[in-house]
Amino acid sequence: MRTISVINQKGGCGKTTVAINLAAALGKLNKKVLLVDLDPQSHASLGLNVSFDEVELTTYNLLRDPRTKIEDVIFRIDDSMDILPSSPILSAIEQELAGKPARETRLGAKLIKARDRYEYVIIDSPPNVGLLTFNALIAAGEVIIPVEPSYFSLQGLHRLRETLELLEKETKHKVKVHVLINNIEKRTTFSRDIVAELERYYSAELMDVTISHSVKYKEAALRGMPIFGMGRSDRLQREFISLARELEEKVSFLQMEDIENWMIRLHGPRIVKEGVLFSLDAPNAENVYLTGEFTNWSREGIRMIRDEKDGLWKITLHLDPGEYEYRFIVNGVWINDPNNMDSVLNEFGQENSLLII
Numbered sequence: 001m002r003t004i005s006v007i008n009q010k011g012g013c014g015k016t017t018v019a020i021n022l023a024a025a026l027g028k029l030n031k032k033v034l035l036v037d038l039d040p041q042s043h044a045s046l047g048l049n050v051s052f053d054e055v056e057l058t059t060y061n062l063l064r065d066p067r068t069k070i071e072d073v074i075f076r077i078d079d080s081m082d083i084l085p086s087s088p089i090l091s092a093i094e095q096e097l098a099g100k101p102a103r104e105t106r107l108g109a110k111l112i113k114a115r116d117r118y119e120y121v122i123i124d125s126p127p128n129v130g131l132l133t134f135n136a137l138i139a140a141g142e143v144i145i146p147v148e149p150s151y152f153s154l155q156g157l158h159r160l161r162e163t164l165e166l167l168e169k170e171t172k173h174k175v176k177v178h179v180l181i182n183n184i185e186k187r188t189t190f191s192r193d194i195v196a197e198l199e200r201y202y203s204a205e206l207m208d209v210t211i212s213h214s215v216k217y218k219e220a221a222l223r224g225m226p227i228f229g230m231g232r233s234d235r236l237q238r239e240f241i242s243l244a245r246e247l248e249e250k251v252s253f254l255q256m257e258d259i260e261n262w263m264i265r266l267h268g269p270r271i272v273k274e275g276v277l278f279s280l281d282a283p284n285a286e287n288v289y290l291t292g293e294f295t296n297w298s299r300e301g302i303r304m305i306r307d308e309k310d311g312l313w314k315i316t317l318h319l320d321p322g323e324y325e326y327r328f329i330v331n332g333v334w335i336n337d338p339n340n341m342d343s344v345l346n347e348f349g350q351e352n353s354l355l356i357i
């Protein structure tokens with residue numbers, strides 16, 4: 001599964017247009033695609049004729065409620081594309097999750113559970129850098145930054161690169177960046193100048209394909225369909241198909257293994273072939289034990305082993321389906337699982353991590 005977030009803090013540069021039409025183009029190439037609407041404006045949902053009045057659950061519930069799964073929120077568009085719709089209430093999530101554990105990794109942790117169902121996940125993000133955009137970035141292995149050919153958007157691009165570098169430093173998560181020129185009138189000298197400028201600064205990241213200016217995009221969005229549903233738009237459709245193909249070709253440049261490892265770090269316990277894998281990133285620990293309802297909260301716990309390959313402390317247990325509370329004991333100190341957002345208060349007023357199988 002490749003997860004690509006379409007981001008840019010600048011409003012109206014084409015994030016939603018690119019997200020919808022790229023998802024549809026990948027579908028035309030017979031890929032299984034999930035489009036995630038992570039913008040309270042819900043333009044990606046509305047642009048595919050999915051109204052939040054008609055759906056029960058949205059990305060708001062997905063981020064907020066530990067028990068809501070991707071499957072509960074999916075809305076099927078066609079054989080190749082599903083969407084996780086959004087609703088305006090998503091704008092409240094930043095405040096509601098303030099101080100909650102793992103709030104920036106919630107989307108990624110949920111998506112990893114759906115990794116066998118989709119070949120591509122495309123995330124449409126809002127025009128600011130807040131909790132939602134962080135969720136979109138942390139869940140992604142790649143980002144597409146749409147830029148319009150203007151000097152103003154060039155400045156925005158420099159700022160965005162700084163934000164990405166900061167995120168990279170703080171989370172040790174590296175995303176591959178693709179800069180996509182959108183809304184270009186190719187024949188003008190001004191456009192050519194801007195493209196030349198972009199090539200100068202971003203040659204490694206700049207995509208070969210560019211997306212032309214056309215009023216058809218607005219019309220398509222109003223009709224609730226991708227450009228592929230519109231008549232007389234062959235040239236535009238070809239551009240998006242070429243964009244999808246270019247991304248397909250770029251796959252060899254990606255360190256897919258790094259992305260997988262990153263996703264594992266994001267996540268609390270994971271179902272694996274042999275049972276349930278618990279893991280913890282505690283680089284300076286001398287010993288780590290796991291304890292919980294499955295050991296009757298024994299003070300000794302079960303010894304976890306450090307995996308030399310990725311440095312994580314790990315243990316795999318056989319557990320029957322059910323709910324289990326657990327904690328880690330790191331150098332004698334009891335902590336909850338920093339990568340598991342599901343938790344309940346115990347009788348001592350501390351949080352136990354909660355595993356639901």
Ligand SMILES: Nc1ncnc2c1ncn2[C@@H]1O[C@H](COP(=O)(O)OP(=O)(O)OP(=O)(O)O)[C@@H](O)[C@H]1O
Nearest residue numbers: 011012013014015016017127183212213214217218
């Ligand atoms: N290539 C294009 N040609 C013509 N119009 C375009 C193009 N791309 C986007 N637009 C139009 O520009 C407007 C803004 O586009 P869009 O909603 O995709 O931007 P956005 O970055 O998602 O905005 P926001 O930051 O508000 O989420 C829309 O009306 C859209 O139809």
Ligand SMILES: [Mg+2]
Nearest residue numbers: 015016039043
């Ligand atoms: Mg948008």
